[in-house]
Amino acid sequence: xxxxxxxxxxxxxxxxxxxxxxxxxxxxxxxxxxxxxxxxxxxxxxxxxxxxxxxxxxxxxxxxxxxxxxxxxxxxxxxxxxxxxxxxxxxxxxxxxxxxxxxxxxxxxxxxxxxxxxxxxxxxxxxxxxxxxxxxxxxxxxxxxxxxxxxxxxxxxxxxxxxxxxxxxxxxxxxxxxxxxxxxxxxxxxxxxxxxxxxxxxxxxxxxxxxxxxxxxxxxxxxxxxxxxxxxxxxxxxxxxxxxxxxxxxxxxxxxxxxxxxxx
Amino acid sequence: xxxxxxxxxxxxxxxxxxxxxxxxxxxxxxxxxxxxxxxxxxxxxxxxxxxxxxxxxxxxxxxxxxxxxxxxxxxxxxxxxxxxxxxxxxxxxxxxxxxxxxxxxxxxxxxxxxxxxxxxxxxxxxxxxxxxxxxxxxxxxxxxxxxxxxxxxxxxxxxxxxxxxxxxxxxxxxxxxxxxxxxxxxxxxxxxxxxxxxxxxxxxxxxxxxxxxxxxxxxxxxxxxxxxxxxxxxxxxxxxxxxxxxxxxxxxxxxxxxxxxxxxxxxxxxxxxxxxxxxxxxxxxxxxxxxxxxxxxxxxxxxxxxxxxxxxxxxxxxx
Numbered sequence: 001x002x003x004x005x006x007x008x009x010x011x012x013x014x015x016x017x018x019x020x021x022x023x024x025x026x027x028x029x030x031x032x033x034x035x036x037x038x039x040x041x042x043x044x045x046x047x048x049x050x051x052x053x054x055x056x057x058x059x060x061x062x063x064x065x066x067x068x069x070x071x072x073x074x075x076x077x078x079x080x081x082x083x084x085x086x087x088x089x090x091x092x093x094x095x096x097x098x099x100x101x102x103x104x105x106x107x108x109x110x111x112x113x114x115x116x117x118x119x120x121x122x123x124x125x126x127x128x129x130x131x132x133x134x135x136x137x138x139x140x141x142x143x144x145x146x147x148x149x150x151x152x153x154x155x156x157x158x159x160x161x162x163x164x165x166x167x168x169x170x171x172x173x174x175x176x177x178x179x180x181x182x183x184x185x186x187x188x189x190x191x192x193x194x195x196x197x198x199x200x201x202x203x204x205x206x207x208x209x210x211x212x213x214x215x216x217x218x219x220x221x222x223x224x225x226x227x228x229x230x231x232x233x234x235x236x237x238x239x240x241x242x243x244x245x246x247x248x249x250x251x252x253x254x255x256x257x258x259x260x261x262x263x264x
Numbered sequence: 265x266x267x268x269x270x271x272x273x274x275x276x277x278x279x280x281x282x283x284x285x286x287x288x289x290x291x292x293x294x295x296x297x298x299x300x301x302x303x304x305x306x307x308x309x310x311x312x313x314x315x316x317x318x319x320x321x322x323x324x325x326x327x328x329x330x331x332x333x334x335x336x337x338x339x340x341x342x343x344x345x346x347x348x349x350x351x352x353x354x355x356x357x358x359x360x361x362x363x364x365x366x367x368x369x370x371x372x373x374x375x376x377x378x379x380x381x382x383x384x385x386x387x388x389x390x391x392x393x394x395x396x397x398x399x400x401x402x403x404x405x406x407x408x409x410x411x412x413x414x415x416x417x418x419x420x421x422x423x424x425x426x427x428x429x430x431x432x433x434x435x436x437x438x439x440x441x442x443x444x445x446x447x448x449x450x451x452x453x454x455x456x457x458x459x460x461x462x463x464x465x466x467x468x469x470x471x472x473x474x475x476x477x478x479x480x481x482x483x484x485x486x487x488x489x490x491x492x493x494x495x496x497x498x499x500x501x502x503x504x505x506x507x508x509x510x511x512x513x514x515x516x517x518x519x520x521x522x523x524x525x526x527x528x529x530x531x532x533x534x535x536x537x538x539x540x541x542x543x544x545x546x547x548x549x550x551x552x553x554x555x556x557x558x559x560x561x562x563x564x565x566x567x568x569x570x571x572x573x574x575x576x577x578x579x580x581x582x583x
Binding site: 001004005008009011012015016019020023024082083086087088090091093094095096097101251254255256257259260263 | 285286323330351358361382385386410
């Protein structure tokens, strides 16, 4: 496939997902309502509990990461879910499109939505709770966002693989998976408070390191050495594995006939 | 013998194709959908695949369209192996189904453009292609309508337009007129004939409508229980099945008991006041029957002779 065809196929998915997002009534809730409610409720809770500004910052970083990762991974999962819901899976996989076009196209839209949410929540946090999310500077913010987006891509692609393997039954996983990852990655607490085996599991999740690195800018001692390097290295490995699993899932669905069943 | 370099390979060359679906707990339940189906379709032909429900039509079509991987056999489409060369093949084929389904919020133009981009079209070329297809399938007034607002007939037309976006060499149509009213069905059939006439496109279609198969197809294949039982032209199949000719009589008195036992009569059916006799050879039997009826004092009020219909071949084969 030529580079032009590669870019065009991914661009087709970008446009499709963007149009579907804009015309989706839940778009407003995904993009604005739930993230804003999340930051407001958690921010108010930190006030009620009388947490120090540093502790408040610790928790709010987790809340913002939750929203960014959640929205971006949902968009990646839509790469498959939109066709499953509309029963148009067979048209998609009859066309010369690879899973890379689907996931990268959807990811680009997801990153845009994630970025909008991040900016919005950062502004809200600064205005309502005097929490300077952007204080660590552009490089730190970029690394944190890149980590969140990579985590979202990995989770979203694995959801796509599960939906391709098991059909609609796996859909619930799309909604639940990110929360599980975030609980393990230490969304509202340092992973050191987790029980030993769970903390070991948390250490296998890239987001753990990205949260750790970003929180270090607010005065919390890093629990890991070279967290960003470790986070990106882990994310790269998982990204390759997730891509391979999704590809294998599509091939498997071509053998079992699930690709057709999802179109009827 | 292998085809020579100048001789193009057939559009479809499928040999002894098998496919079994596994389901249930530990995937122990097996359903054999194809049990050695073989099929050859020449380039530029319209080929109809007929068969009862569950015969394996859609499974075979899906294998040819690279949507399913066969368990066994050899399948080449446009000279390419459907498993090894699937990616290259997908650029040259397309499919429209009688139960079309696309993303509900996309507009007609957006659906066609989405698939157009997947096939490498962009910019002015894409706009021209989308515009031409929208016009060709009389979708101009609905070009900005969302898919979920369209009627069944319009959805079908969108599916056909999408299926032609890459100007395929081989087009698969899975029950293309399913659920359409006679007027729209007629127009869809006209479009299908025009595609072959004007572009030399090879078309493989499945249908439940025998008249549609008879009207459109150069050749018909009957599939049952995962095997192609018979293939040929509609007339050829009727002759080969030895169904004979149908002589329909309106008599006074309306019932004559001995007719079923008359020489050359294979079957007698009473239908809406007519006695329909299937005879081995109408030219020979009609004069004999008329003489015998006159001798018995039976008045022949009306008489029609027709060839058997494809549906009768279908019923015979599906038994």
